[in-house]
Amino acid sequence: xxxxxxxxxxxxxxxxxxxxxxxxxxxxxxxxxxxxxxxxxxxxxxxxxxxxxxxxxxxxxxxxxxxxxxxxxxxxxxxxxxxxxxxxxxxxxxxxxxxxxxxxxxxxxxxxxxxxxxxxxxxxxxxxxxxxxxxxxxxxxxxxxxxxxxxxxxxxxxxxxxxxxxxxxxxxxxxxxxxxxxxxxxxxxxxxxxxxxxxxxxxxxxxxxxxxxxxxxxxxxxxxxxxxxxxxxxxxxxxxxxxxxxxxxxxxxxxxxxxxxxxxxxxxxxxxxxxxxxxxxxx
Numbered sequence: 496x497x498x499x500x501x502x503x504x505x506x507x508x509x510x511x512x513x514x515x516x517x518x519x520x521x522x523x524x525x526x527x528x529x530x531x532x533x534x535x536x537x538x539x540x541x542x543x544x545x546x547x548x549x550x551x552x553x554x555x556x557x558x559x560x561x562x563x564x565x566x567x568x569x570x571x572x573x574x575x576x577x578x579x580x581x582x583x584x585x586x587x588x589x590x591x592x593x594x595x596x597x598x599x600x601x602x603x604x605x606x607x608x609x610x611x612x613x614x615x616x617x618x619x620x621x622x623x624x625x626x627x628x629x630x631x632x633x634x635x636x637x638x639x640x641x642x643x644x645x646x647x648x649x650x651x652x653x654x655x656x657x658x659x660x661x662x663x664x665x666x667x668x669x670x671x672x673x674x675x676x677x678x679x680x681x682x683x684x685x686x687x688x689x690x691x692x693x694x695x696x697x698x699x700x701x702x703x704x705x706x707x708x709x710x711x712x713x714x715x716x717x718x719x720x721x722x723x724x725x726x727x728x729x730x731x732x733x734x735x736x737x738x739x740x741x742x743x744x745x746x747x748x749x750x751x752x753x754x755x756x757x758x759x760x761x762x763x764x765x766x767x768x769x770x771x772x773x774x775x776x777x778x
Contacts, residue, residue, distance in 0.1 A: 574615035595631025698731035
């Protein structure tokens with residue numbers, strides 16, 4: 496049973512003219528036959544790139560590629576009316592199956608202030624609601640941030656703020672979505688599940704200190720789990736620190752399967768079915 500990488504930044508593979516094609520062929524050879532390319536680019540001006548890749552990637556030995564489109568919270572100040580109108584125009588394209596990654600990020604000092612992040616997040620949820628597309632969520636707290644970032648964002652809790660906005664603006668739609676690179680606690684996982692989300696686990700699941708993430712991965716119901724790379728970031732053990740790519744997702748999938756006491760084949764079957772259900776895509 497083939498695997499699905501539910502979160503990869505394919506537009507980053509530009510080291511050579513054939514870099515991306517080589518990455519995609521290695522993915523297919525490793526059993527990763529479908530990829531969701533995340534369309535945030537380096538900001539609204541380049542968020543179309545994932546859709547272009549999804550439209551171009553085809554043929555024998557190549558995975559099927561779908562795309563999202565969104566404005567990352569670190570680019571929230573760029574979520575102008577014009578940018579949001581452009582996002583909506585991209586999102587209606589056939590290969591676009593989600594809006595994202597969107598959300599809140601209180602980790603980096605240079606990120607926009609909280610009200611700006613919240614406004615951009617809500618605006619994109621409203622577009623997704625109008626277009627009836629699931630959302631892909633990014634949430635990063637300030638717990639491990641620099642003292643300067645902690646001072647900027649204060650006592651605000653990104654998870655609390657995120658779930659409050661989701662409860663108000665998203666859960667009533669029944670459309671659901673993905674908590675990308677889930678890195679929260681069991682309690683945050685439960686609240687995410689109650690809000691209608693799937694939990695997607697990335698390479699950090701394999702890291703020795705990621706006990707809370709593994710606890711959440713074990714507790715999550717089988718029909719609400721997904722696997723991703725967040726490539727080119729978060730390469731799993733035994734390749735931590737290297738450039739990540741979709742082919743390496745087999746390591747994360749193997750750890751998740753072992754954690755849950757099932758075979759890698761069964762995990763692939765479960766997560767493939769979950770992806771198809773969420774996005775109404777035949778798998």
